[in-house]
Structures are given as C-alpha cells and as structure tokens.
Amino acid sequence: MINLDEIRSHISSLDKELLSLLAKRKDLSLDVARSKLQNPRPIRDQEREEALLVALINQGRTLGLDAHYVTQIYHTIIEDSVLSQQALLQDLLNPQDKVPAISVAFLGLRGSYSNMAARKYLHRFNAQLVEHNCDTFQQIFDTVESGQAQYGVLPIENTSSGAINDVFDLMQHTNLSIVGELTQPIEHCLLVATDTDVSKLKTLYTHPQVYQQCSQYLKTLPQVKVEFCAASSNAMELVAKQQRDDIGAMGSADGGALHGLKPLVTGLANQKKNMTRFIVVARKPVEVAEQIPAKTSFIMSTGQQSGALVETLLILRNHDIPMTKLESRPIIGNPWEEMFYVDVAANVNSSHMQAALNELKDSVSFIKVLGCYPSAEVAPTRLSSKALTQPQASSPKAQPSAELPAAKAATPMLQVGRFSLSQQEPLLATLLEQWPERQGLQEMARQVKEQGGQVLGAPCFGQGDSQFEQARLLQLREVAQQFDLATLAPVHTPEQLQRAAESLDLILLQPIEGKRDELLWAAGRSTRPVLLPLNDKVSDTLTDIETVLSEGNRQLALLDAQGRPLADLLAVQQASALPLLSQLDTNNDMLVELGLALKSAGIQGFCLTVLEEDNLSTLAQLAQRLYRD
Numbered sequence: 001m002i003n004l005d006e007i008r009s010h011i012s013s014l015d016k017e018l019l020s021l022l023a024k025r026k027d028l029s030l031d032v033a034r035s036k037l038q039n040p041r042p043i044r045d046q047e048r049e050e051a052l053l054v055a056l057i058n059q060g061r062t063l064g065l066d067a068h069y070v071t072q073i074y075h076t077i078i079e080d081s082v083l084s085q086q087a088l089l090q091d092l093l094n095p096q097d098k099v100p101a102i103s104v105a106f107l108g109l110r111g112s113y114s115n116m117a118a119r120k121y122l123h124r125f126n127a128q129l130v131e132h133n134c135d136t137f138q139q140i141f142d143t144v145e146s147g148q149a150q151y152g153v154l155p156i157e158n159t160s161s162g163a164i165n166d167v168f169d170l171m172q173h174t175n176l177s178i179v180g181e182l183t184q185p186i187e188h189c190l191l192v193a194t195d196t197d198v199s200k201l202k203t204l205y206t207h208p209q210v211y212q213q214c215s216q217y218l219k220t221l222p223q224v225k226v227e228f229c230a231a232s233s234n235a236m237e238l239v240a241k242q243q244r245d246d247i248g249a250m251g252s253a254d255g256g257a258l259h260g261l262k263p264l265v266t267g268l269a270n271q272k273k274n275m276t277r278f279i280v281v282a283r284k285p286v287e288v289a290e291q292i293p294a295k296t297s298f299i300m301s302t303g304q305q306s307g308a309l310v311e312t313l314l315i316l317r318n319h320d321i322p323m324t325k326l327e328s329r330p331i332i333g334n335p336w337e338e339m340f341y342v343d344v345a346a347n348v349n350s351s352h353m354q355a356a357l358n359e360l361k362d363s364v365s366f367i368k369v370l371g372c373y374p375s376a377e378v379a380p381t382r383l384s385s386k387a388l389t390q391p392q393a394s395s396p397k398a399q400p401s402a403e404l405p406a407a408k409a410a411t412p413m414l415q416v417g418r419f420s421l422s423q424q425e426p427l428l429a430t431l432l433e434q435w436p437e438r439q440g441l442q443e444m445a446r447q448v449k450e451q452g453g454q455v456l457g458a459p460c461f462g463q464g465d466s467q468f469e470q471a472r473l474l475q476l477r478e479v480a481q482q483f484d485l486a487t488l489a490p491v492h493t494p495e496q497l498q499r500a501a502e503s504l505d506l507i508l509l510q511p512i513e514g515k516r517d518e519l520l521w522a523a524g525r526s527t528r529p530v531l532l533p534l535n536d537k538v539s540d541t542l543t544d545i546e547t548v549l550s551e552g553n554r555q556l557a558l559l560d561a562q563g564r565p566l567a568d569l570l571a572v573q574q575a576s577a578l579p580l581l582s583q584l585d586t587n588n589d590m591l592v593e594l595g596l597a598l599k600s601a602g603i604q605g606f607c608l609t610v611l612e613e614d615n616l617s618t619l620a621q622l623a624q625r626l627y628r629d
C-alpha cells in the first residue's frame with residue numbers, strides 16, 4: 001500500500017534540498033560577479049549559457065525530463081543569476097547609507113500593478129518598504145521631488161495600449177532622474193473572494209483599460225455585467241469587502257492575494273504577451289557599472305528644418321549606438337514642434353556616448369539626459385532547433401533520390417511567432433486534424449516541442465458557435481505559449497481570419513467555394529503572416545498572391561497541400577519568390593526521405609497533419625535529419 005503522507009514528506013525534503021542547492025548556486029554566481037569586477041568582463045556570457053543549456057538538456061533527457069521543462073527552469077535560474085549579479089555590481093558602485101526603510105510612491109492602492117512592480121524592484125534592498133499610494137502621476141513626481149519618498153515607480157509603456165503619454169510629458173519638467181527600469185508581465189485574472197464558479201457570477205469590477213485588454217474573454221461571459229473602478233486595486237478591495245459568490249474583480253493574482261482573493265480564471269488578456277515597462281525615478285542619478293548592459297534615456301527637440309531628425313539619428317548610428325525607443329510628443333505652446341524621447345542601449349559615461357551627446361548638442365535646439373540605468377531585459381538564450389534536436393540511435397540513413405536544383409536564393413523573410421522561415425532551418429509546423437480534449441492538446445504540444453517542432457496548429461473554427469470558437473483560440477494560444485510554440489489555425493471566412501489574427505501567429509487560408517477573393521482581400525489587410533494553399537494552375541496562384549500583396553500584407557507564404565511534383569513546386573517558387581511549405585502526413589512511410597528531398601530542393605517549411613493518437617516519432621526523425629544533417 002502506497003502511503004501518501006510518506007511520499008509527500010519525501011517530496012518536501014527533496015524540495016528543501018533543491019532550494020538549498022539553488023541558494024548555493026546563487027552565491028556562486030555572485031562570486032562570478034566579484035571575479036568579473038576584478039578581471040573586467042561582461043556579466044552576460046551567452047556562449048557559456050548555450051553550452052550549459054545543451055549539456056543540461058542532454059543530461060535531463062537521460063533522466064526522463066523534457067527539453068522544454070529543463071529549458072524553462074534554467075531560463076528562470078539564469079535570469080535571476082544575471083539580475084542578482086547586476087544588482088551586486090550596482091550596489092558596490094553606488095553605495096547607499098544603510099537605512100532600515102525605503103520609501104516609494106506609486107499609482108493606486110495595495111495590489112495595483114504599479115505596487116507589485118515597486119515591490120519587485122525594491123526587494124533587492126532588503127529593507128522595509130514604506131508605500132505612498134498616489135492618485136495621479138503628478139502626485140508621484142511631487143512626492144519624490146519633495147523628499148517624502150526616495151523612489152517613484154511609473155508605467156511608461158504597455159505592449160497592448162502603447163506609450164503612456166502623461167508620464168513622458170511629466171518627465172520633461174522634472175529634475176528627477178531615471179535610475180532603473182523593470183518589465184512586468186500583466187497577467188489579468190478573474191479574482192473572487194469565496195468558493196464560486198464562473199456561471200454564478202453576475203458582476204465584474206474592473207478598470208476600463210483592463211476591460212479593454214480582456215475584451216475577447218469578456219465576450220464569452222454575456223450574462224456578466226461589468227462595473228468600472230478607478231484602479232484594479234479598488235476593484236479588489238470592493239470584492240474582498242463584500243465576500244459574495246456572484247461578484248469578481250479583474251487584476252493580478254499576486255495583487256489579489258494581498259486582499260485575500262483567489263484567481264478563478266487566469267490569462268484573460270487578448271494579447272499573448274501583455275507587458276508593462278515601468279521606470280524608477282529618484283532625486284540622484286546612479287552610475288552604471290561598465291560590465292552591465294546600460295540604457296540611457298534623453299529628450300531632444302530638433303526644430304522644424306527638414307531632415308533634422310534624420311541628422312540626429314545618423315549621429316547615433318555613426319557612433320554605433322543602438323536606439324531602442326523613439327517617441328514623439330507635441331511641445332505645448334509651440335505648435336507643430338515635437339519633443340523626442342529616445343532610449344539607447346549605451347552607458348552615458350562611455351566614450352562613444354559622450355562623443356555622440358557632444359555632437360547632438362550642436363545639432364538640436366534642446367537636449368536633456370533623463371538618466372542612465374541598468375537594462376532589466378535579460379533575453380533568454382534560445383537554442384537553435386539544431387542544438388535542441390536529440391540524436392536518434394537509429395535514424396534511417398536516407399539520401400535524396402536525385403540531385404535536385406537549388407531553390408531561388410533570396411525569398412522574403414517570414415516571421416512566425418519567434419521563428420523565422422529559412423532554408424537552412426526550415427519551419428516545422430504540426431496541424432491537428434481534429435480538435436482534441438484539453439489534456440490531448442497539452443500532450444500534443446509537449447510532444448511537438450520535445451520532438452523538435454515549432455508550431456502547433458489546430459482547427460478552431462467550423463462549429464458555428466463563435467463563443468465556442470473563441471474559447472478554442474484562447475486555449476490553443478495558452479497551451480502553445482506554455483511550451484514556447486507558435487500557433488496556427490485554418491480559417492474559411494474573413495470574419496474567422498480577423499478573430500484568428502487577434503490571437504494566433506500564422507493563419508492558413510482555406511477559402512469556401514466561390515468566396516475565395518473575399519478571404520484573400522481580408523488576408524491582405526491583416527498584419528499576421530498567412531499561408532496560402534497553391535491553386536491548381538501556377539497562373540491562378542500568382543493572381544491570388546497579387547490579390548493579397550496588393551492589400552498591403554507582405555507576410556505571405558505558400559503551402560502545397562497536395563504533394564505536387566517537385567518540378568511544379570519549383571516552378572511556382574521561382575515565379576513567386578515566396579517561401580513555400582509542404583504539407584505532409586505524419587504517417588507517411590517516406591516522410592523523412594520526402595522531407596529531406598524537399599529541403600534540399602529549397603522548401604522552407606513543413607506542415608505535418610497529425611491525429612491526437614499519433615505518436616510523433618516520425619516528426620522527431622524528420623527534425624533530427626533536417627536540423628542535424
């Protein structure tokens with residue numbers, strides 16, 4: 001008889017060991033930072049990270065752990081290692097008087113997104129936090145300028161709603177400096193105070209911006225009335241006070257926890273990656289260690305003479321300074337004049353930035369540095385499909401049957417999620433032929449990732465029930481995101497295309513008889529990459545392509561879904577100069593041989609049709625041969 005308590009106590013002691021090992025690893029990474037200070041070297045070393053990840057993935061596999069699982073864990077560990085090392089160097093360079101408490105001003109009440117960002121940023125000082133809740137951005141600036149708070153935390157831009165102009169405008173008139181930045185994922189959840197169910201809910205309290213960012217999910221709850229509050233933290237406070245099972249709030253799970261609320265549904269935002277970038281302001285600027293990637297923010301006005309902005313951008317380029325942001329705001333009182341907000345990836349004290357600033361001063365009518373601070377972006381080191389593909393003990397040693405002509409050299413680059421199509425590393429997409437159960441979708445995503453695929457596709461439409469279809473789109477997106485896969489779905493009508501484009505990375509056009517042009521026009525007006533199945537005649541395919549391109553969308557690839565002869569494929573590829581994918585069945589006995597032959601002929605990707613019960617070993621073999629050979 002298996003004793004649950006015994007197993008759990010075993011798990012708990014393993015977890016304890018894991019934590020103490022993680023703490024030891026963190027101490028070692030701080031030793032690395034100290035050694036890099038004595039022997040100056042950049043903190044980030046992506047070659048080392050790559051070697052580390054490959055070794056860990058291979059070791060993980062021998063222990064039965066997924067490559068994806070190991071990668072996720074180590075991305076988090078390395079991010080923490082890099083940020084901790086950066087914080088250590090910064091503290092050594094900018095020693096602070098040891099104070100028992102640090103004060104910070106932010107927008108909203110306890111639990112607001114700004115509050116969570118402030119806590120995250122100031123956590124590293126290991127001091128008690130004194131929090132100043134502010135009602136407006138102006139009040140935050142006033143609180144820091146007057147010395148009541150040491151730091152102010154302000155949102156500056158959001159991936160769905162864009163720049164927060166009021167903050168840019170206030171930065172123009174302050175003496176405060178930007179001393180830090182951080183990016184917070186904005187993960188809207190439905191929060192409740194009691195044990196309840198979505199079907200019981202009658203009213204949801206939220207902020208208008210949150211409502212806007214979750215509009216697609218809210219469409220699936222037509223019975224629920226939405227009431228607006230001044231901030232999501234106010235909505236949480238209200239719901240926590242009333243303790244009813246028919247009301248809920250929308251906001252972050254961590255924020256809700258501060259009010260005793262539980263997340264009932266998570267991941268409600270329309271945008272896959274909903275992130276807000278915050279800046280931290282203080283009265284005194286900081287110095288940034290040279291081993292750390294730094295950002296400098298400045299504002300400038302160029303006057304109205306033609307080409308003035310271009311001149312300034314050329315100065316940055318000539319000094320090899322990458323610009324990461326450029327925003328413009330009108331100058332009050334000077335009609336048609338603009339103030340530009342610029343972020344560059346450079347340390348203000350570096351010689352090339354100083355030289356650029358000196359040149360800029362001679363060519364602009366106004367310039368002010370707002371601050372130089374450590375960049376908080378630790379982009380995860382991504383392994384190529386080649387590094388990720390596992391060696392197969394007995395992969396068939398097939399050779400392409402004949403020497404095939406090389407494809408046209410340059411076809412336009414197509415970006416599907418974070419993957420780009422190229423002949424060297426063809427895109428490997430999978431398309432489920434039927435919609436599986438949730439567990440099935442998750443298992444399929446796990447396998448696709450583990451076996452070297454990059455895109456998960458599934459039929460989300462065709463039910464005639466738009467709420468049902470919406471739920472599928474969101475589910476596909478959520479599961480794929482969990483496994484770092486891009487998404488694909490076939491669409492039949494312009495309306496479906498528009499909805500798919502709001503959530504997915506690649507859209508496969510499957511026009512209804514007689515309605516082909518409507519769908520092609522809609523595809524041309526979309527900003528998402530689309531996959532256009534070949535027509536029977538090359539000339540008809542070229543007309544289709546023209547229809548899509550003429551509406552503006554340049555993100556177009558072709559799909560051969562019928563196993564046409566290679567000569568036909570090459571002809572259409574030559575004539576169109578577009579990337580071409582081939583649709584194959586995973587159960588095809590010759591899949592690997594066909595795939596290799598097509599790759600060497602210049603095909604840039606594969607779309608494998610699969611059924612829920614299929615085992616994806618052929619996908620693994622194909623990936624292995626495509627990326628390793």
Ligand SMILES: O=C(O)C(=O)C[C@]1(C(=O)O)C=C[C@@H](O)C=C1
Nearest residue numbers: 029032044045046048049078081
């Ligand atoms: O080995 C180093 O140089 C480190 O800084 C440690 C470490 C890690 O945590 O493993 C962190 C950052 C580097 O990009 C590479 C590796």
